[in-house]
Every structure is written in C-alpha cells, then in structure tokens.
Amino acid sequence: MEVRQLDVPDTDVIQVGEGPDLLLLHTLLAERTVFDRALPDLAARHRLTIPNLPGYGTTPPLDKPDPEVRDYADRIAGIMDDAGLPDDIAVLGNGAGGFMSVSLAIHHGDRFGKLILADTGPGFPEPAKKPLHILADKVESEGMEAVLDAAMLRMFPEPYIAANPDIITERKAALATCQPAAFAATARALAKVEMADEIGGISNETMVMIGLDDQTTPPALSYALHEGIPGATLVEIEDCGHCPQIQQRDIFVKEVLGFLAA
Numbered sequence: 001m002e003v004r005q006l007d008v009p010d011t012d013v014i015q016v017g018e019g020p021d022l023l024l025l026h027t028l029l030a031e032r033t034v035f036d037r038a039l040p041d042l043a044a045r046h047r048l049t050i051p052n053l054p055g056y057g058t059t060p061p062l063d064k065p066d067p068e069v070r071d072y073a074d075r076i077a078g079i080m081d082d083a084g085l086p087d088d089i090a091v092l093g094n095g096a097g098g099f100m101s102v103s104l105a106i107h108h109g110d111r112f113g114k115l116i117l118a119d120t121g122p123g124f125p126e127p128a129k130k131p132l133h134i135l136a137d138k139v140e141s142e143g144m145e146a147v148l149d150a151a152m153l154r155m156f157p158e159p160y161i162a163a164n165p166d167i168i169t170e171r172k173a174a175l176a177t178c179q180p181a182a183f184a185a186t187a188r189a190l191a192k193v194e195m196a197d198e199i200g201g202i203s204n205e206t207m208v209m210i211g212l213d214d215q216t217t218p219p220a221l222s223y224a225l226h227e228g229i230p231g232a233t234l235v236e237i238e239d240c241g242h243c244p245q246i247q248q249r250d251i252f253v254k255e256v257l258g259f260l261a262a
Helices: 032-043 069-082 096-111 126-142 144-155 158-163 165-175 180-192 219-228 249-261
Strands: 003-005 013-016 021-025 047-051 090-094 115-118 206-211 233-237
Touching (some): 021 032, 032 047, 069 096, 069 180, 090 096, 126 180, 219 233, 233 249
Parallel strands (some): 021 047, 090 115
C-alpha cells in the first residue's frame, strides 16, 4: 500500500489507495495512525486522505487563541481545497474529528458528500465537560505523559485495555507526540461546542456509528445526532468503546464500505 505525502500548507497529510474519495479525521485521543488497522481494506476501494489535525504530528496548531470547533472545521475545509479534493468526497470523523465533521456539515456541507460520524455528538452535557477541562489543565501543567493513562481509559473499556497491552503501548506512544497546548485547546473547544440547534440543517447523507461502551462520548450523544440529522442511519456496535476502527475493526470496515457503496 503506497503512502503519498501531500504538499498542503501547514498540514501533515497523507493519501493512500485509489477510487472514490474518503477523508478520515481522528479523535482528540489519537493522531492519524488510529486508522491504520482499517486502511488496507478501505484503501482497496477508496482514495483515503488522512491529515493530522492541528497540533498532531507535524501539523502546527491553529494560529488563534482559544479556538472553537468551527475554526477547526474551517481549517479542514481549507485542507480539502488545498489538496484539491472533489466536492463529492465522503467525510468520516471519529470523536473530536466527528465534532469537527458535524460543524463542517453545518457550515461547509456543499463541500462534500456523505458523512460518517463515529462516536461523536452535537455537544457535551455539563457533567461531561468537566473531564475535558481536567485533561486540558493537566496536560498544560504536566505534559502529555500525565494524561496518557486517562486517555486510554477514555478510548477503550478496561477489559480491552487489560487484554491488549501491545495496542495500549502503541496508542500511548502515538498520543505522546501531540503538542500539549494544542491538545488542551482542542479539549476546551470540545467542552464549549453546542450544535444541537443546527444539526437539523445538515443535508449530507449521514451514518452515525455508536460504540455502546464509549465512555468519552456516551451513546446518548450519538443518539442525539441520529435523531437530529434528517434521514440519518444508525449503527450500534456492541463491545466497543470510542474507537471502533481498532476495537471492532471488521464491523467498522464493513459498515463504512457498505454505506459508501449504497
């Protein structure tokens, strides 16, 4: 599988595969390699464009103090333009990448085609905002190493963590490369976003995927997307936390490919 580095200003972005286009946007708790296990099967049928979001990999943080989720969505739209991606490209966002994808659909919905939202939502309820602020404060004062264990508990259920030490070691090493200030800024942006009143205007054909054991974006948030986005379809995945592309890779790939082919 050939990996091509794209020449896009201020963005670390790669492309793999050939076929109809699909953009993959990662969660707060990982960088783009979180999709690696699913890439061979997805790239066999699609041309995948996979950026590191601001502050991850070699992508610089957003040049704006206290950014909002819409700022990230606007940057993603700019990446799509700079990379010359077509207007019918599908967009898949997981976690934070999903919140950004929701905002992208609200403000730039004519810039892409189908939308897949994996373990995300329109906004966090008040009790769920506190952990995001705690993560942001801790990473700013103590660095990425201080939040790695907490991040794993938000990515995966405890039994999965205990049974898959190699994956946990891999994911910790990947997240440790994020720039602390950028991680904190993204977490705070997520804590203050509220799009419930806007998702009814999304016209992109949408699939909502829910890991039923997700502790980061609880299923209620994904159900709210499914109920609020006109015509959205729903996929519920048992025995799965925040990252179905890892924990339930085969189901994730099957559902994504099926939705895109329909």
